[in-house]
Amino acid sequence: MPGSAAVVVTYFPDADAVRTLKRLSELSETLIIINNTPEEMRKAFPQASNVVLWNPGKNIGLAAALNRGMQLAADLGIQEVFLFDQDSRPSDHYFQQMLEFKSRLIKSGRKVAFCVPNFYDRNSKTFAVYPVVGRFSIRHVTCANMPGTFDNAALMAITSGMLISQAAYRAVGPFREDYFIDFIDNEYCLRANAAGYSVAVNCKATLDHAIGHRSVKKFLGLTIKPNHHPPSRKYYIFRNGVRTATDYFRQYPAYAGLMAARLAHETLSIVLYEKNKRRKLRAIVFGFCHGSAGRMGKCPLTQ
Numbered sequence: 001m002p003g004s005a006a007v008v009v010t011y012f013p014d015a016d017a018v019r020t021l022k023r024l025s026e027l028s029e030t031l032i033i034i035n036n037t038p039e040e041m042r043k044a045f046p047q048a049s050n051v052v053l054w055n056p057g058k059n060i061g062l063a064a065a066l067n068r069g070m071q072l073a074a075d076l077g078i079q080e081v082f083l084f085d086q087d088s089r090p091s092d093h094y095f096q097q098m099l100e101f102k103s104r105l106i107k108s109g110r111k112v113a114f115c116v117p118n119f120y121d122r123n124s125k126t127f128a129v130y131p132v133v134g135r136f137s138i139r140h141v142t143c144a145n146m147p148g149t150f151d152n153a154a155l156m157a158i159t160s161g162m163l164i165s166q167a168a169y170r171a172v173g174p175f176r177e178d179y180f181i182d183f184i185d186n187e188y189c190l191r192a193n194a195a196g197y198s199v200a201v202n203c204k205a206t207l208d209h210a211i212g213h214r215s216v217k218k219f220l221g222l223t224i225k226p227n228h229h230p231p232s233r234k235y236y237i238f239r240n241g242v243r244t245a246t247d248y249f250r251q252y253p254a255y256a257g258l259m260a261a262r263l264a265h266e267t268l269s270i271v272l273y274e275k276n277k278r279r280k281l282r283a284i285v286f287g288f289c290h291g292s293a294g295r296m297g298k299c300p301l302t303q
Helices: 017-027 063-073 094-107 164-170 184-194 231-247 253-273 277-293
Strands: 004-010 031-035 050-052 078-087 112-121 128-135 137-141 161-166 198-209 215-219 222-224
Touching: 004 017, 004 063, 004 094, 017 031, 063 078, 063 164, 063 184, 078 094, 078 164, 078 253, 094 112, 094 161, 094 198, 112 164, 112 184, 112 215, 137 161, 137 231, 137 253, 161 164, 164 184, 164 277, 184 198, 215 253, 222 253, 231 277, 253 277
Parallel strands: 004 031, 004 078, 031 050, 112 198
Antiparallel strands: 078 161, 112 161, 128 137, 215 222
């Protein structure tokens, strides 16, 4: 019985993504691919005895795809699961590094929901910066200045590269499918911390990752990183960001401040550097209103 599996969610994968899948099939014990690409647009994926492919025939959203991947791994009796985006490239020893890191933490008595790596964004050429949210405080840490523990604060990390056990997944619960995409990771980290679990970062394991089509700009001394997402993604970012800040305001009022800064940065990026400004600004207005009202599910706007 395999000890771990890699779950990858794909959506219109390009040739590089397909090559990454082939490499993952060689590095991992079991590779589970959840293909959110509509049926008529599918590409050929690696064929191997350790590859499990599930095609819903449509885009069911990232959260639903991750939940399906966790369920397929559980059906195979696999307890340790790695979650990846299609554009994430683990190193040759990534799986071993993460599993050994987690084993050491568990033996030390840490109550860990999941482990995440340091990641390198190949678009902006920067390493991960992790927000750490306390009840009334926010600070940002990197692997260069990271403490050994975060006490009772919630550390925010992306889902790609995450190592999570089935036991922790059952305890924290499934990813929120009504979010569809975006802020699924933030909400899950806050929920895990509220349940008494911590998020552990293995700074010795680095994941090569790409966030959108991010670039780095300078404006009046500020560093601006426009992601160049389409309008529908802007909608999800604003709607889910507002919803997360609202739902967790009682436990983490400081998170609302972090969210305000993130959404302001997103707006400034659109106004200054991104194309299709009018449609994107319209999308964020709808997202803000729907998030405030609790209107969730798939984006009602056209691309």
